Amino acid sequence: MIAALPMYDWPEVQDVWDRFWALIRDGFREEGIDAPDTLDREVGMWEAWESPDLLLGQTCGLPYRTRLHGKVAVLGTPDFGLPDAPGGYYYSQVVTRIDEPGDFADFADKVLAINGFDSQSGWGSMQNTAAAEGFGFSRIFVSGAHIESARAVAEGRADIAAIDGVSWRLLEEHRPEIASRLRIIRRTETTPGLPMITAPGNDAARMAHAVEHAIAALAPADRARIGLRGFETIPAEAYLAVRTPPLPDQIDQHG
Known part of the structure; x- marks a missing residue:
């Protein structure tokens, strides 16, 4: 079992x-x-x-x-x-480095860090949110985990990532040395x-x-x-x- x-x-x-x-x-x-x-x-x-x-x-x-x-x-x-989500639903926080300027669409040609291509929160929701604004990400850094995606952005190995809202909450509480180096651009779609x-x-x-x-x-x-x-x-x-x-x-x- x-x-x-x-x-x-x-x-x-x-x-x-x-x-x-x-x-x-x-x-x-x-x-x-x-x-x-x-x-x-x-x-x-x-x-x-x-x-x-x-x-x-x-x-x-x-x-x-x-x-x-x-x-x-x-x-x-x-x-x-999660705030503003129906019971059992979630979204991701779209983050970049705290000193990186720009809105979501400005990152269309930048490097997206994802935990994996089988992730709704890191990959699916991000591409769907981008598609709604007429673009898609093609420069991908596969990190293997949300915390590693956040770390990759904070360290400059990637430019943007979608971090599952529950994971982001854990990151803020338990890994502030990473979270404090990031800023939230927006949320992804709620699913x-x-x-x-x-x-x-x-x-x-x-x-x-x-x-x-x-x-x-x-x-x-x-x-x-x-x-x-x-x-x-x-x-x-x-x-x-x-x-x-x-x-x-x-x-x-x-x-």
């Missing part, structure tokens, strides 16, 4: 995620669902998402709509309480957040019930530390309706 919740599992808040998992685990067991004692922090994301042994995972909207829809069952979507998933054949409804109870039982101070507000049901159609930007034919891939 695999249980992995890596999306916002930063070292500074791993103790919170461990306590949250313990509540979920105990709830699963009360429902007669076997569950591992601890979260797996070694398994790769795609390995977990596509495994028939996946008990509980969390994916991103872009992988869900492009590869996982119909191959996993969705429990629900955690609500991290459905990161759903919790399980392998087909598992009882997603009973599992969702246990997760809801775990969120309610989590200490208020712990909920505040990770910004967790609730658990939302977002229909698959809302995820599938989001545009998936094509990869450029040729990418000046700096990373």
Whole structure:
């Protein structure tokens, strides 16, 4: 069995995620669902998402709509309480260096840092926001993680990045030496957040019930530390309706 919740599992808040998992685990067991004692922090994301042994995972909207829809069952979507976003939805903060002038469109020919091409928050939302203004990014630095995208911009190896709003909140609190060197230009489009998933054949409804109870039982101070507000049901159609930007034919891939 695999249980992995890596999306916002930063070292500074791993103790919170461990306590949250313990509540979920105990709830699963009360429902007669076997569950591992601890979260797996070694398994790769795609390995977990596509495994028939996946008990509980969390994916991103872009992988869900492009590869996982119909191959996993969705429990629900955690609500991290981002300002001006509906429950369970999120957006990214578009950032550049604090001393870098210009508005969003001025960066059309600059280097975009992304965590990966399978990221809604770092790649999909950024390209869709750019497309709405009549351009697209083609000079790409692939960093591997939101924090590394932020670091690349701060250090001048890239010029602009879209940082998942929850990750940006963590960055401001726990890595101020990076966040303080950046300025927010704008937000990207708002899209459905990161759903919790399980392998087909598992009882997603009973599992969702246990997760809801775990969120309610989590200490208020712990909920505040990770910004967790609730658990939302977002229909698959809302995820599938989001545009998936094509990869450029040729990418000046700096990373």
